Amino acid sequence: MTSPAAFAATAVLLADPARAAMLTALLSGEALTAGELARVAGIGAPAASAHLARLAEGGLIAVQPQGRHRYHRLASEEVAAMLETLGGLTEAVSPARRWPHGEAFRTARLCYDHLAGRLGVALHAGLTGRGWITPAAGGWVATEAGEAGLAALGVDLAAARGARRFACDCMDWSERRAHLSGGLGREIAACCLRRHWITRIPAEREGDPLARRRLRVTPEGARRLGEALGIAA
Amino acid sequence: MTSPAAFAATAVLLADPARAAMLTALLSGEALTAGELARVAGIGAPAASAHLARLAEGGLIAVQPQGRHRYHRLASEEVAAMLETLGGLTEAVSPARRWPHGEAFRTARLCYDHLAGRLGVALHAGLTGRGWITPAAGGWVATEAGEAGLAALGVDLAAARGARRFACDCMDWSERRAHLSGGLGREIAACCLRRHWITRIPAEREGDPLARRRLRVTPEGARRLGEALGIAA
DNA sequence: ACGGCGCTTCGCCGCGGAGCGAAGGACAGG
DNA sequence: CCTGTCCTTCGCTCCGCGGCGAAGCGCCGT
Numbered sequence: 001m002t003s004p005a006a007f008a009a010t011a012v013l014l015a016d017p018a019r020a021a022m023l024t025a026l027l028s029g030e031a032l033t034a035g036e037l038a039r040v041a042g043i044g045a046p047a048a049s050a051h052l053a054r055l056a057e058g059g060l061i062a063v064q065p066q067g068r069h070r071y072h073r074l075a076s077e078e079v080a081a082m083l084e085t086l087g088g089l090t091e092a093v094s095p096a097r098r099w100p101h102g103e104a105f106r107t108a109r110l111c112y113d114h115l116a117g118r119l120g121v122a123l124h125a126g127l128t129g130r131g132w133i134t135p136a137a138g139g140w141v142a143t144e145a146g147e148a149g150l151a152a153l154g155v156d157l158a159a160a161r162g163a164r165r166f167a168c169d170c171m172d173w174s175e176r177r178a179h180l181s182g183g184l185g186r187e188i189a190a191c192c193l194r195r196h197w198i199t200r201i202p203a204e205r206e207g208d209p210l211a212r213r214r215l216r217v218t219p220e221g222a223r224r225l226g227e228a229l230g231i232a233a
Numbered sequence: 234m235t236s237p238a239a240f241a242a243t244a245v246l247l248a249d250p251a252r253a254a255m256l257t258a259l260l261s262g263e264a265l266t267a268g269e270l271a272r273v274a275g276i277g278a279p280a281a282s283a284h285l286a287r288l289a290e291g292g293l294i295a296v297q298p299q300g301r302h303r304y305h306r307l308a309s310e311e312v313a314a315m316l317e318t319l320g321g322l323t324e325a326v327s328p329a330r331r332w333p334h335g336e337a338f339r340t341a342r343l344c345y346d347h348l349a350g351r352l353g354v355a356l357h358a359g360l361t362g363r364g365w366i367t368p369a370a371g372g373w374v375a376t377e378a379g380e381a382g383l384a385a386l387g388v389d390l391a392a393a394r395g396a397r398r399f400a401c402d403c404m405d406w407s408e409r410r411a412h413l414s415g416g417l418g419r420e421i422a423a424c425c426l427r428r429h430w431i432t433r434i435p436a437e438r439e440g441d442p443l444a445r446r447r448l449r450v451t452p453e454g455a456r457r458l459g460e461a462l463g464i465a466a
Numbered sequence: 467a468c469g470g471c472g473c474t475t476c477g478c479c480g481c482g483g484a485g486c487g488a489a490g491g492a493c494a495g496g
Numbered sequence: 497c498c499t500g501t502c503c504t505t506c507g508c509t510c511c512g513c514g515g516c517g518a519a520g521c522g523c524c525g526t
Contacts, residue, residue, distance in 0.1 A: 005253035006320035006406070015248040016514075020238030034473060047515055049474055059322070068472050068523045082318055087239035089292070089315055128370055135368035137361060173239070249484080267503060280485055282504055301493045301502050 013058045014086070018043050019051050022072075026061065027080060028212035029113040031071040080112030081170050081181065088173025106174040108198070108215040114170070114185030115192070119217065119231070121175045123188065126229030139168035139182060150188075153228055154195060160187040197221025246291045247319070251276050252284050255305075259294065260313060261445035262346040264304040313345030314403050314414065321406025339407040341431070341448040347403070347418030348425070352450065352464070354408045356421065359462030372401035372415060383421075386461055387428060393420040430454025 013019060018041040025032060025040045032040070038048035052072060055061045062075045074080050108119035115123055127133045132146030142150065142157070150157060160166060163183025170181035180188070192198040198221050201214040217225070225231040246252060251274040258265060258273045265273070271281035285305060288294045295308045307313050341352035348356055360366045365379030375383065375390070383390060393399060396416025403414035413421070425431040431454050434447040450458070458464040 005250070005257045007247055007316050007322075008250060008253035010319050010322050011244045011247035011253070014240055014244035017238070017241060018514080020241035020244070024238045043514085044516060045473065046475080046517085050514085053474090065523095070473070078322060082322055083240055085315055085318065086243055089240075089243050089311060135370060137368060251484080268501095276484085277486060278503065279487085279505080283484085286504090303503070 010058060010060070013055055013060055014083075016051070017041075018047065019055060022048075022051065022055070023060065023074070023083060025212060026072065026074050027083060027112055028110055029073075030212060031064070031073040033069045033071060037072060074112060077112060077164075077181065084111055084116070084173055085171050088171055088176070105214060108217060109213045110189065110215060111170060111172075111179070111181070111213075114179070114181050114189045115198075115215070116170070116172050116179050117174055117215075119198075119215070120179030121172055121177050122231045123225075123229065124169075124178055124180045126225075126231050127180065130229065132229075133167060133184075139165055140180075140184075141166065142184070149228065150184075153191060153224070155184075155191045156187050157184075160184040192221060192225075195221075195224075197224055243291060243293070246288055246293055247316075249284070250274075251280065252288060255281075255284065255288070256293065256307070256316060258445060259305065259307050260316060260345055261343050262306075263445060264297070264306040266302045266304060270305060307345060310345060310397075310414065317344055317349070317406055318404050321404055321409070338447060341450060342446045343422065343448060344403060344405075344412070344414070344446075347412070347414050347422045348431075348448070349403070349405050349412050350407055350448075352431075352448070353412030354405055354410050355464045356458075356462065357402075357410070357412045359458075359464050360413065363462065365462075366400060366417075372398055373413075373417075374399065375417070382461065383417075386424060386457070388417075388424045389420050390417075393417040425454060425458075428454075428457075430457055 014023065021041040022037045025037060034048055034052055035045065037052065038045050041048060041051070043051075052061065052063070056063050056072075059075055060079050061072050064071050064073075106117050108115065109117045111120065114120070127146070128140075130145070130149070131143055132149050133140040134143050147157060160183035163186065165182040167180055167182040167184040169178035170185070171177075172179045179185070189198075193200075196218055198215050198217055200212070201216050202211075222231075247256065254274040255270045258270060267281055267285055268278065270285065271278050274281060274284070276284075285294065285296070289296050289305075292308055293312050294305050297304050297306075339350050341348065342350045344353065347353070360379070361373075363378070363382070364376055365382050366373040367376050367379075380390060393416035396419065398415040400413055400415040400417040402411035403418070404410075405412045412418070422431075426433075429451055431448050431450055433445070434449050435444075455464075
C-alpha cells in the first residue's frame with residue numbers, strides 16, 4: 001500500500017499552487033487563520049479548508065483552534081528548512097528565470113523564524129569570522145567571546161539554549177551558502193525585531209504570500225550590526 | 234508567470250508515482266536506460282519517455298546518450314540529499330506506517346553514492362569517535378590519524394578530495410541522524426564494494442525500484458570494519 | 467437567546483495530465 | 497542496405513483532483 005518512494009507523499013502536498021502559496025506565507029513564521037490563507041492562495045474558503053486539512057494530515061502544518069478562529073503554522077523547523085532547500089534546487093537549475101521578487105527578496109527575509117538572504121549569510125559569516133561560534137558535531141556552539149558579545153547585543157541565550165538544537169546551518173537558496181538556524185538563529189532574529197534594528201516590509205498588494213517575509217534593516221540596525229559583527233548594510 | 238513558491242515546480246516532478254519510482258531507482262547511484270526505468274515504474278515506453286524528459290527539463294536527472302541507449306542518472310548530489318530529506322519527513326510524521334521494506338532497508342543501503350542506514354550512521358560515528366575526521370565550516374576534514382587510517386583501509390583520498398565537497402553530513406531518514414556524504418563518503422562506499430566488504434542484494438522481484446539500493450555486509454567486511462572503526466555487524 | 471461570523475461538509479462541474487497504441491526517427495549488426 | 501532494437505512523437509481516452517455554491521456546525525458578542 002505504502003508507496004516505495006516515501007518522498008512522493010509529501011511531494012504531492014507541495015505540488016499544488018494553492019498549497020504552495022499557503023506554505024510560502026507560513027514561512028514567515030506567523031500563525032495565520034484559514035481565511036487569511038484562503039486569500040493568500042486566491043481561493044475560496046471551502047477549497048482552503050480542504051487544502052489545510054490535507055497539509056495537517058501530512059504533518060506539514062500544525063493547527064491550534066482559538067475561539068472561532070483556527071490558527072495554522074508550520075509543523076516544525078524541519079519543514080521550513082525542507083521548503084527552503086527545495087526552492088534552492090529550482091534556483092540552482094535555472095538561475096535565468098528569477099522570480100519577480102528577486103532582488104528585494106534576496107537582501108533580507110525571514111526563513112521561518114530566523115534571518116535569511118544576504119543579511120542572514122552575512123550574519124553567519126560575522127559570527128564565525130569573529131569566533132563567536134565554533135563548529136561542533138551536529139551544529140555550532142557559542143564560544144566565551146560569543147556568549148559575551150551576544151548577551152551585549154541583547155540576545156536571549158537562555159531561550160536559545162532551550163531549543164531542540166542550539167545552532168545549525170540552514171541552506172540559503174538565494175545565496176547558495178549557509179545561514180544560521182536553530183534556537184540561536186531564532187533569538188537573534190527576535191532580538192533584532194524587538195529592538196527595531198530590522199522591520200517587516202508591509203505588503204504592497206493584498207494576498208502576496210511572500211510579502212510577510214520581506215525585511216528591511218533600519219539605520220540604527222545597520223549601525224549596531226556593523227559595529228558588533230562587521231555586517232555591511 | 235513564475236510561481237511565488239519556487240519549490241512547487243520541483244515538487245510536481247516528485248509527486249507522480251511513476252516519476253517517484255524512477256528517482257528512487259536512480260538513488261542507487263547507477264545509470265539506467267529508459268527501458269529499465271520504464272519497467273521499474275511499471276509503465277510503457279512512451280509514458281516513461283515523457284516522464285524522463287520532464288525530469289531532465291527540471292534539472293533533476295542528467296542524460297547521456299550512448300549508442301542506441303540513453304543512460305539516465307541523478308543530476309547531482311544535492312538532488313539525492315533532497316530526496317532523502319523529503320523521505321525522512323514522511324517517516325517522522327507517521328512512524329506507524331512503516332513501508333514494507335522497513336527493516337532490511339534500514340540496516341544498510343546506498344544513498345546515491347555513499348552508505349546509509351544503520352551502517353552509514355555507525356560509520357559516521359566511528360569516524361568522528363576515533364577522531365579521524367573533525368568538524369570544519371561547511372563540513373568535515375580528515376585529521377592526520379584519519380588520513381593514515383583511511384589510506385590503510387584502501388580508501389582513495391585523492392579521489393575524495395577531487396569532489397566538490399570533501400565530506401559533509403547527509404540526514405539519514407531512517408535513523409534520524411547524519412551519515413557521511415561528499416567525496417569521502419563516495420570513496421569509502423566504493424572501497425567497501427571494491428573489496429567485497431559490502432555487496433548489493435539482488436532484487437527478488439523484477440522492477441522493484443528500491444531493490445538496487447539494498448546492501449549486505451559480508452563476514453570479511455564485518456571483521457575489517459569492526460577492527461578499524463568499531464562498527465558492529 | 468439570538469444574529470453574525472468563521473470554518474467545515476456536501477454535491478457537482480471542468481480541466482489538466484497520465485496512460486496506451488500506432489507510427490516515425492536513430493543507431494548497431496550482418 | 498536492410499533488419500531489429502531502442503527510443504521518441506502523435507493522437508486519443510479517461511480518471512483524479514481542484515474549484516465553487518449551498519447548506520450545516522460551532523463559537524463569539526450583545
